[in-house]
Amino acid sequence: MARTWLTVPVQWHSSREFSSHMDGLTDEEVAFIHSKWRNWYSVDWDYGQTTVAFFCAGIAWLLVLNVIFRLRSRFTSTTPSSSSPSILDRLTAACRYTVASQFRLKAFGWYSPPLAALIGVAGMFIFVMALVLGTRPYYWPKDAMGHSMPIATRSGWISIGIMPFMIAFSTKVNFIGLLTGTSHEKLQVFHRWSATFMYITSLVHTFPFIVMSIRHGEMVETWKTDNFYWTGVVALVPQTWLVFMSWGFIRNRYYETFKKLHFAAALVFMVFLFLHCDWTLTSWDYFWPTLALYLLAFLVRIFRTLYNSALGLPASLESSTSSKDGTDSDSMLKLTIQTPPRVKWTPGQHVFVRFINLGVHAFSSHPFTVASIPRGSEAGNNNGDGQLELVFAVQGGITKKLAGLVKGRPAKSVRVWVDGPYGGIPGKNLGEYDSVYLLAGGSGEPSDRVCVSFTLPLLMDLVRQARSSSLKCKHVQFVLVARTHDSVAWLEDQLAAAIEVGFVVSVHVTRENVSTDDHYATDKLKKENDVSENDQSSNGSVDQVKESFGPSVGRPNLPVIIQKACQAHSGSVALAACGPDSFMYDVRNAVADCQIAIADGYGQCKDLFLHTENYSW
Structure with missing residues (x-):
């Protein structure tokens, strides 16, 4: 028997009419099955729309908080600092405590x-x-x-209600992120978990039908004649793949393969889920906003990429050596893209790069943190023209392919499309805070510089503001943890420029003969490093600073640094941090402790802001 794709004639909605008489049922039983939350003919309103309302309410609440925090930030930047935190300051600190605090299972190396x-x-x-x-x-x-069993029916509608939000959480041009002030990569956790909950409700929807069909001896015949069964099972197979292959330990290790198969499986899943719904009640109404959200986000990306990059931007790819003997010990690459004035970015943002002339890799884009500030920023005019620099480690996939292009040669010319920028630090400029701390941690792997590519442009932007006398910040400290002395040699000019304008620079090199455990917690330290120890600060010439500059050996005590920073400044303090999981765990929880002190009314500073960047994608 030929399979049917859709029930014909195809309609947008199925009928809500039901029989006025049901054999074998009393009037009370008829009234019971037609009551709210049980009536099959209104179950889409009861469960599907309720699910949509829940997600909309959550997004609306975050929108309100985002507006309040932005207004507060603007208000506090124009008013003098008070002696103690206000009620709004304390409420803000309480909310920021939840944003900073993190948990871990040390035995499994898992960070929440x-x-x-x-x-x-x-x-x-x-x-x-x-x-x-x-x-x-x-x-x-x-x-x-x-x-149709009640638990199966309601679970199906809850799944459909989750679907538009599950897709909305995943897009690069993220409309939820625009409303809530959150960058797209930080919403991926909600994309993955909403997909997981949709999968759970899909299983609850599926199994009762199978169990009842087997119990009544109808499974074989139903499978042959009912398109709902086979389309549902076919949709469930790629959904299972999508959920289980998206767990971090699989996704991060095989990201290139995961990304390609993820899109293919998602397409199969959505097509067969559409066929499975088969215009039942208002089921197809949930697909149209899902499609609209995804297509609009996709088209915005395409049009912006073509507008900024046209037929491709010229770029130069070169190997960035970091060792004194000239060997590429850290396996780093530097991509310099020549950008027209219409391409604009701010420090701390990232872009997606598509390499046009790189074979099969041209069909996918890859995320990189921007390691430079716009050329116009150096003169105080952020017009976005100049060179967009990306510094990244050679690991696998696309980076390994790029490393092969420059092997044995000084540089290689390529053409790229640039999608972005995305992310960045929300709210006011870092230079408007009273004190700024930039924290960059290396893992001891060849990717030591990955974290620096986020914090370095932030540092150089503050240097630019200091040189133009537009910097309001009273204290800037840059803390860098690296594996070897050689791995920070390439930063000499930038660090010297920061020291020259009066910034505090602390470079900590981990000794190569110490334990390979990269945790930075206090119980791993042999001594507590005072915030002022080993700081190099000078107002002399750049050459003099270079001669006097020397990294200190040992891991910094991040909690002590952060706690002293909050105790030493009575105004506003901003921290921007990037590093491996253990590094960020210490930073986050030290900041969380300080937020609790502010919320309790005992904190010395009244405004503590933390922005973190993902160490790995």
């Missing part, structure tokens, strides 16, 4: 998302489970009450 993300995910889980399990019965006590 921030507490705020865990609260959001837990809220989603509680809502979904309460909606699935809150109404009884789960199965009809009589077959005459219906062939």
